[in-house]
Amino acid sequence: MKKNSQYETAQKYAKALFDAAQAKQCTEKVFQDVEMLRQSLNAEQIRLLSNPQFEGTLLDETLAEIKQKLNLSDTTLHFLKLLASRKQFYVIMQIFDIYTHIFYKAQGVMEVCVQSVRKLSTPQVQKLEKGLEKALQQRIHITYILNPNILGGLSLQYGDILVDDTIRGKLNQLEKIMKGHE
Secondary structure, eight states: OOOOOHHHHHHHHHHHHHHHHHHTTOHHHHHHHHHHHHHHOOHHHHHHHHOTTSOHHHHHHHHHHHHHHHTOOHHHHHHHHHHHHTTOGGGHHHHHHHHHHHHHHHHTEEEEEEEESSOOOHHHHHHHHHHHHHHHTSEEEEEEEEOGGGOSEEEEEETTEEEEEEHHHHHHHHHHHHHTOO
């Protein structure tokens, strides 16, 4: 019997969560739940909920308390219980990442990853977002990552496209040219 990789397992659960949310017409609420849980759950809590000895009434009470504190939907609570009962809670953060990708795709939103050496100013962010939406001709969601290794400039990635306008990228390109490997 072939074992699934963690990513494949997370992918199946994320798709199942999206399908369940879609059937109950609550994909937006589940997306909000996912974002809330992503921010609220820490590694220790995930380890506790992943513990095979943590089950039954105590697990149900804990999940019900999480649902109440975070105002989660019944669909999300049911999913958390299913995940815990199947001892698959350890992939929860991967599931959240994949659910987010599925949700954005269903909404027609292009995900863009922007790397910079320092935090962009509000006017820079606004100009970048407006320019990208115009260039890509669709709604976008940008994830900003600070990366001191790029030295300066910006790196943009969306879909299979990488736009590397960083100092590090330019130095690497110059090095290739100087070595004759263009």
